[in-house]
Amino acid sequence: xxxxxxxxxxxxxxxxxxxxxxxxxxxxxxxxxxxxxxxxxxxxxxxxxxxxxxxxxxxxxxxxxxxxxxxxxxxxxxxxxxxxxxxxxxxxxxxxxxxxxxxxxxxxxxxxxxxxxxxxxxxxxxxxxxxxxxxxxxxxxxxxxxxxxxxxxxxxxxxxxxxxxxxxxxxxxxxxxxxxxxxxxxxxxxxxxxxxxxxxxxxxxxxxxxxxxxxxxxxxxxxxxxxxxxxxxxxxxxxxxxxxxxxxxxxxxxxxxxxxxxxxxxxxxxxxxxxxxxxxxxxxxxxxxxxxxxxxxxxxxxxxxxxxxxxxxxxxxxxxxxxxxxxxxxxxxxxxxxxxxxxxxxxxxxxxxxxxxxxxxxxxxxxxxxxxxxxxxxxxxxxxxxxxxxxxxxxxxxxxxxxxxxxxxxxxxxxxxxxxxxxxxxxxxxxxxxxxxxxxxxxxxxxxxxxxxxxxxxxxxxxxxxxxxxxxxxxxxxxxxxxxxxxxxxxxxxxxxxxxxxxxxxxxxxxxxxxxxxxxxxxxxxxxxxxxxxxxxxxxxxxxxxxxxxxxxxxxxx
Amino acid sequence: xxxxxxxxxxxxxxxxxxxxxxxxxxxxxxxxxxxxxxxxxxxxxxxxxxxxxxxxxxxxxxxxxxxxxxxxxxxxxxxxxxxxxxxxxxxxxxxxxxxxxxxxxxxxxxxxxxxxxxxxxxx
Numbered sequence: 001x002x003x004x005x006x007x008x009x010x011x012x013x014x015x016x017x018x019x020x021x022x023x024x025x026x027x028x029x030x031x032x033x034x035x036x037x038x039x040x041x042x043x044x045x046x047x048x049x050x051x052x053x054x055x056x057x058x059x060x061x062x063x064x065x066x067x068x069x070x071x072x073x074x075x076x077x078x079x080x081x082x083x084x085x086x087x088x089x090x091x092x093x094x095x096x097x098x099x100x101x102x103x104x105x106x107x108x109x110x111x112x113x114x115x116x117x118x119x120x121x122x123x124x125x126x127x128x129x130x131x132x133x134x135x136x137x138x139x140x141x142x143x144x145x146x147x148x149x150x151x152x153x154x155x156x157x158x159x160x161x162x163x164x165x166x167x168x169x170x171x172x173x174x175x176x177x178x179x180x181x182x183x184x185x186x187x188x189x190x191x192x193x194x195x196x197x198x199x200x201x202x203x204x205x206x207x208x209x210x211x212x213x214x215x216x217x218x219x220x221x222x223x224x225x226x227x228x229x230x231x232x233x234x235x236x237x238x239x240x241x242x243x244x245x246x247x248x249x250x251x252x253x254x255x256x257x258x259x260x261x262x263x264x265x266x267x268x269x270x271x272x273x274x275x276x277x278x279x280x281x282x283x284x285x286x287x288x289x290x291x292x293x294x295x296x297x298x299x300x301x302x303x304x305x306x307x308x309x310x311x312x313x314x315x316x317x318x319x320x321x322x323x324x325x326x327x328x329x330x331x332x333x334x335x336x337x338x339x340x341x342x343x344x345x346x347x348x349x350x351x352x353x354x355x356x357x358x359x360x361x362x363x364x365x366x367x368x369x370x371x372x373x374x375x376x377x378x379x380x381x382x383x384x385x386x387x388x389x390x391x392x393x394x395x396x397x398x399x400x401x402x403x404x405x406x407x408x409x410x411x412x413x414x415x416x417x418x419x420x421x422x423x424x425x426x427x428x429x430x431x432x433x434x435x436x437x438x439x440x441x442x443x444x445x446x447x448x449x450x451x452x453x454x455x456x457x458x459x460x461x462x463x464x465x466x467x468x469x470x471x472x473x474x475x476x477x478x479x480x481x482x483x484x485x486x487x488x489x490x491x492x493x494x495x496x497x498x499x500x501x502x503x504x505x506x507x508x509x510x511x512x513x514x515x516x517x518x519x520x521x522x523x524x525x526x527x528x529x530x531x532x533x534x535x536x537x538x539x540x541x542x543x544x545x546x547x548x549x550x551x552x553x554x555x556x557x558x
Numbered sequence: 559x560x561x562x563x564x565x566x567x568x569x570x571x572x573x574x575x576x577x578x579x580x581x582x583x584x585x586x587x588x589x590x591x592x593x594x595x596x597x598x599x600x601x602x603x604x605x606x607x608x609x610x611x612x613x614x615x616x617x618x619x620x621x622x623x624x625x626x627x628x629x630x631x632x633x634x635x636x637x638x639x640x641x642x643x644x645x646x647x648x649x650x651x652x653x654x655x656x657x658x659x660x661x662x663x664x665x666x667x668x669x670x671x672x673x674x675x676x677x678x679x680x681x
Binding site: 341342345346347348349350351352353354356357383387 | 641
């Protein structure tokens, strides 16, 4: 494993050359030696070892070509220089042994082997050189003297061994440097990669930002029904949308940096100082806005304080909606309402007035028959019902248009309950229904609109009486709770199905039990009661069981 | 005691007339528009006017305002009758200078009481 990684690490050095390229030196050397031998230089040589040597070198070349294509590990290439050693030994021996001119070829396999990482390759080189030098000696070819041959046998391998060590060390140092360089290269690649990644990421983010900006711009451009105006803390306009352009008549260039909010939103000073006092809820109000040409229009305006990145106040945002149409619609509604009011009340006034005139008084001396008086009662009662209905309709119209207001004053709820019970007493007696009242001895004071709460109580009690069969009972209670007062109207009546309870305060809704029992009414009483209680910030709770009765609990905050 | 009645509804004019008679006063004129009411009042010896608010020409409140600014009509008593049930109508009538207000539908005996109550003394 270590060796493998070493081999990989030497990529680019001599060690990583393909075996054939490394073998090129030996091929060239042997070709040169063969050429010299066949030349007319007439060097003494035994032919067959030379042929074998050349054949070995060529065979090694074939092996060098084949090796990378086989499954053999690359370290097997060491076979090639070893074969080269053998070939050198043959050539040298055949050309005069110690006197051979081709001994220098030894350097080629030595360099190859010694450049392999690890000191054992130095030993292999040494062994190779020793073998090459020893062969002629072993086969009995001697030179000048035996002593010289022995010296050569020791000296030559020693020198080559030293050279091999040097080559090995140089290869190692170069290899180390290469490994470092490769590490640096890898590091650089990683850096480049991460740089590329972050560049891509930055581009993607930029694209997202642009996309968001395009979306924002298209949304912004689409807002044409509302004027959106931004100002700095001094009121100078710094945001002016298309809606503002079309509603107010100033172009963006005319408005931004030049217009003061007071130019379009007169008398905003007071509201602005109130905003500065630090309320984070938007302020909503109706104002008259001024256009560039001096004309005005009613506007519903929402003002919000704007903050910078540090959370410090930076200005205000005004969102204004043209209320011209809504105002016109409201005016028509009001007109219609007052028309109905007038047109219905006037004939009713006549009916009731003349009925009153018909009734016998002390100074009228033509009394009517009992029959006639009874008929007159019917006319009177029905005219009053009609009048009540007109009143209720007007009232719900006012609630619907949001113009229903209450005038709360300190009131004793006990006396309101007593008055309501007194009002209901005649009809309860007539229907044979027991009215009972449960109120605390102590006064329960509350700040309410006595007329409206009285009306709500009247509605609840008259409902209870209406929906309770003959012989039943209606109990009116008043309780003092912490921070609140409770008015309770409980009956033993026909009850309301559970799934209809939630719809009770809908305009004109009537419970199925009411229609089944043919109880008269149009379904406005509870709508009105609910509106009154809601206007007092109170709640109505309805608890009902069909056939057993209904309890209405009104809770009013004190 | 001369009384002017102005209401665009003939039946109501008649009803008011009956109340005036019951109160023991004289119906000097009964008209159906605000314009006629104002024309009748100018330079007349009317002591009391019963005016409907909603009338053609001028409203009862406008007639009242004009009368209050007219020399010679300082002592005129004005009773307003209205079908408008809104909360603010009382203040409006008072602001215009009316002496009393009655909301439709009204009881005849209530109007009689109001007429007697507001009758200028010494006539």
